[in-house]
Amino acid sequence: MKATPLRAAALAVALLGALVAGAPAQAAPNETTTSPTTDCVTNPATPKRQFRAMWIASVTNIDWPSKDSWTAPDQVAKQKAEYLGWLDLAQKLNHNAVVVQVRPTADAFWPSPYEPWSEYLTGVRGKNPGWDPLAFLVAESHKRNLEFHAWFNPYRVSMPAPGGAGADVSQLAPDSPARAHPDWVFAYPPAGVAGSRLYYNPGIPAVREFVQTAMMDAVNRYDVDGVHFDDYFYPYPSGTWQVPDDATFAQYNRGFTDKADWRRDNINLLVREMNAKIKAAKPWVKFGVSPFGIWRNASADPNGSDTTGSQSYDIISADTRKWVKEEWVDYIVPQLYWYIGQYPAADYARLVPWWAEQVRGTRVQLYIGQADYKSGDPAYGSFWMNPQELSNHLTLNRSYPEVLGNVHFSAVQVRANRLGATDIYAAEHYSRPALVPTMTHLPHKPLLFPVVTKAQREADGVRLSWRQPADGRGPLGTATSYAIYRFDGTGLAGRCDFADASHLVGTVRATDGATQSWVDTTAADGARYTYYVTALDRLANESPASPPRFVR
Template sequence: MKASRLAAAGLAATLLGALAAAPSATAAPDPAAATTTCTTDPATPKRQFRALWIASVTNIDWPSKASQTAPDQVAQQKAEYLGWLDLAERLNHNAVVVQVRPTADAFWPSAHEPWSEYLTGVRGKDPGWDPLAFLVEESHKRNLEFHAWFNPYRVSMPAPGGAGADLAQLAPGHPARQHPEWTFAYPPAGVAGSRLYYNPGVPKVREFVQTAMMDAVSRYDIDGVHFDDYFYPYPSGTHQVPDDATFAAYNRGFTNKADWRRDNINLLIQEMNAKIKAVKPWVKFGVSPFGIWRNASADPLGSDTTGSQSYDIISADTRTWVKQEWVDYIVPQLYWYIGQYPAADYARLVPWWAETVRGTRVQLYIGQADYKSGDPAYGSFWMNPRELSDHLTLNRSYPEVQGNVHFSAVQVRANRLGATDIYAAEHYSRPALVPTMSHLPAKPLLFPVVTQATRQADGVRLSWRQPADGVGPFGDATGYAIYRFDGTTLGGACGTADAAHLVDTVRATSGAVQSWVDTTAVPGKRYTYRLTALDRLANESPLSPPRFVG
């Protein structure tokens, strides 16, 4: 107890010294009054998860084509990724969800699985650099969360003549070639669209895929682990998944195969979450499932829909994952329009998902179908340039909806009908912090102290110091939120209750002094700047003392 008092006294002395050394730091930070009721603008929420899906499978988004390993080709791939980060920043996004294990392969030097063909065009070929390290580092430079997107069971994609199910086409030494008993082809080999899957019913498979993915969690500074909707394969015609022998060998006492399959996936989700949290308790785990769990006609707990049911067709009991809190967030793919569409009306599914997460610690983000916007193949509703913006407006009626993820990056950039511009202007006009997750580890941060604010040709440069309150060079601060108020307004709790005055968030950099330039400051105009420190989960410190610029 005595040692902790001494440590606290030392921190206080450090902080008082910083305040004394800081010109114009005239006040202690405003306490965040929990009882204050603030009027906020729903168009500029302070916290909202906003992300692009950046898909690598078949080179959908990044890299746009598999290249060889010449330095200029590697540089081109890197520059292309930086372009996606530019887009995310321009749209005031705060995260990217990047596919780094599309087909039982890896975008990093893995001891468990081969290099992805989508990097070099050759399965198992070393690209000569570490893409995942680059992806994480560059995303963090922009203060974007990096969610590593893994596909758990898919081993290959379709190939002409049904050759996608040919084990011999995999990289030499591929685990599936070494353990063909771990796999099945679906649809059957030789049938159009056939591909290979790891068999979710084999216990060693579940253990292996978790080990392969945990390698990335352990070795890289990722912020989240993300699964998509591919578990058991989607049905193809009348073909059946060939797992009778697996069920006989590993049924764990189940007599109903459908229940057993769902339990296989439940175990994957539950165990993966536990393994992530055991290694890095702050890393989030999320899944983006098909948008319908079950229809009300099949289950009174289901939604007012008549479409395919993930519970039945791909053995994904998503509602249980939420209720058991095996995931930190869920992103249902609500790829339907608002309107009289009985199979799956967006306006009916959002309230169902909101009710499903209500009372749990699981956060709800919505998967948005940017790929359908402006494409006449998907019907007249998607020719309305406001359709996606209307989705985000509808979301405001449900406080459980805390963000959106857009599929996919190339479609967002395409901006067909100007739809991206519309929803960005109406919903993403200001930066936003990611939602906090109170059940993940955090501890209070000390506030930063602005030591200098000077006008220069390109704007107002702020410099600040962060008192050390943890193990890192700036304690536990990994970033900062920067608020700007007109004149000598102090802001306070209500001034920072939404993003109206949030001008940027920045990543902490090495060195005792942090700095940033406000390029949007109007020459000659008086401003007050206040900052908060952010931990890696975007929990905020109290506000810094104000810094005035005249």
Template structure:
């Protein structure tokens, strides 16, 4: 979005949803808006924008910390640590978290297919004595944060001293690989520094197994999304080749070019995974966060104006195809480069390329941001600029296809080197925002809530309202609510709801008919008018309530 862009009638309608279609004239600010009207919106306070941070568990990068392993009360320590991350997300006006719950063919829940993750206790396969995933999802939803379960499809182990990361005997005693050692390969070769185990993507039984193992989290838990990162076939290491000669010979499916076959293996993984998710829970989103370069223009006319490594070739990830075929709901390219004359990968060149790829599709584009580079001199002088990340988000506004950002990773977001987190939060996340809607997900029309009370208290203004009569159903009807506040007692107009200038919060719904929320930012003597709207689990918004004024 450009700084002074006027929203078209179509965009205004999309932002306001059924604002006037369902509500009676007394309930909505404008029950019959002029379809040709335009709304001036502030690009710094978009009404809808996906905002999240990656919370990585592999090698205990973010959560849980290694310190929690030996804490006197390990479970309480780990729960408190996670709640701290949710506190940070709320302070930054994020609306989602992307949490790694299957880092190395293991699980953060009592899986019937794979062992407990070593990153919970420090011991592979050890039962931590609780269900972390149930807690993670429930606590995120209490804060009205979407929960995206981040999983790595094929990685089985991480490097260990002396190349021991490829030693099957080091896996958990009940690990499936112990029963199926033919399902994995070591890369680089066993005994070489950096060696680790990978499930072999070319074996059909492997592809089916990993899909089943990951799908269990969707089946058993109320996750909002399932999220892959950028690891498919292993990134190249030196001159070592992926050892899949026998697999290609046995399962080539008529392919004569191995590179095309490998890409098709990953295509099948992505396509089938998306189909299986939607078959189980049609409302669960499926997203991938690929390496930021698909192909270079010098190699493929459809590629980007870059010269860096190409994920299409080096890890067999044909991300562009996944977008064009709409096998995924969203894509988060990791654009971990600065804005500037960097021929390998300039952020300012890659954003428009990715925007072009999603244009005309139902796939949403969020950008992966390199918070870990900010303030670290090892990455060069550009990253010593406290405004670099904020400049990225400003550049994104020029491309309406960019609907949000995900920051890597939580530790660096909290560390706030150079004050860079503070800068981009103040300039871009100063108001709450709703998660962008996805028309391909199922939904039902929403009714408007009825505000029953707006009362001053010592700690703010307490609002109560009745949940809509259509209640809460399996598709998330009235899952949460958006609260708008206006100074004074004048009636709000339709365009007043077109951005987040008056959005003061969202809150998860409860099972009871009476819903409640505390406006702890209200001035003690402020004169305000409040409106509340219902949101379903996919963040579709119903008509706003009739106003309630506080004089």
């Protein structure tokens, strides 16, 4: 590290001026964090910014809460403890977000005025669990400085019988809107056929408006960081059965003569309108979709991928490429649940560059959905018996700068760690913390750098304390969290030292009160260190670094 005492002095003088004036004056630029770092040599294994998450699915109690919790002596305590266990795992793996399913089947994990309580909380459709799960989920995630992305399924109403209500509207919760409006739903495949379930009809304008209102209730009332859809829109085909929407098309075709185009437009309207409503209510809330991994094959469309598998454009009416090009989403997470070399059907190594090309030149961020559930399961073939397969996926991603993260399906599979695959990719790719990628098109304000007031050794490590000047005042943003950087020795850091996460030792959520603190439990006894702290707003936009603080 290059020793530049004049730089630190200039920072301190600028900060002092801002504090004396009592106004949000701009601090002098800190070269260590505000200067471009594109010319810096960085370690690809320790990116400074990378979205890392796992899906926590509630439908049929896949991940959370467990069915065992229904009969626990204290059901609420059991479910809370289970969720905290998932957050422990996320922190252990250096994740920075969770994607949690809170509306799996036209129901709610919060006291919704529009839809019934989810059966997956108590085992009984519509039963009040006696607490507000969503409030707890968001608050506890934020305590760990994890972004909370609320995962909604727009149109699915039930799961197949006998576990779910199947195609029988009378088996839904008594206060289900589908019971009050049976004309809003259809069964697919038809009632009496194995796997039949209910869906809200995407072609009915009142339905589209209702599901948006139901989902926006959670956005308006809770401090979520993101809204997330998965790949369920129109149902996936089942045999030769057709979706029963001829009458809907006749009544609401909006001038379309081709039903397939009309269906795609129905889903386009949902995505476009939902994004607009989110941004009108809370401009900082991100909107993302995790679609099936193939848009169209090149044999069907010259813009398609070099694949031969099913196409979301055709089978579920999801024109995912259009959503990217129109920038109706802030991020997209294609589910690339295939192995490297799975050609010609769907080769991971061919789909990643295809998706990278689609987001290039747009403001849409690309994360990749990873199939942790296939790893170590012989039912999916010998390639998935290679413990290195998932880590190889993440290594391949490094060749494409458009790939800014990964989401793993799902939490129980991540924890299962079959073949040690989770341990392998975590060690090779998630060894250091990372900040989420910034979204510069979303509104934000500049932050002043923090002032570290104390750095002292304690029994459990080095405790840092700091203050955030002029927080949220005037044109300045509000610090939501902080990043802590540690360097060996007592020299000063240069700008390239902050270009990756090699020196990032942790992040911490801001707390109420003027003074913030954090303990570096990994500090070695007797070692000399230099610490810097930066402030982050809720979108992870970063302030200049604080003046250094030395520990001897």
